[in-house]
Amino acid sequence: MDFFKNKIKKYQAQKLDEILFKIQFHQSTKKELEEKLNKLESSDEKLSKDISYHGKMVDIWIANEKKLRKQMNDSE
Numbered sequence: 001m002d003f004f005k006n007k008i009k010k011y012q013a014q015k016l017d018e019i020l021f022k023i024q025f026h027q028s029t030k031k032e033l034e035e036k037l038n039k040l041e042s043s044d045e046k047l048s049k050d051i052s053y054h055g056k057m058v059d060i061w062i063a064n065e066k067k068l069r070k071q072m073n074d075s076e
Contacts, residue, residue, distance in 0.1 A: 023062060
């Protein structure tokens with residue numbers, strides 16, 4: 001039984017790393033695009049949509065992180 005618990009813990013740790021990477025990626029991309037939009041004198045609709053997309057992805061991945069952390073705490 002310990003074998004499976006260890007496998008699950010390793011898998012969850014790996015998934016957590018992936019989620020944290022995706023959060024960081026979307027946050028940095030959103031920030032980059034916001035800076036780019038601020039430098040433009042006119043508004044760019046595509047850029048605004050991309051910023052919105054990355055903002056939504058950050059929210060989704062943060063929710064996934066919370067769920068996974070809860071699962072990890074519950075399994076202990």
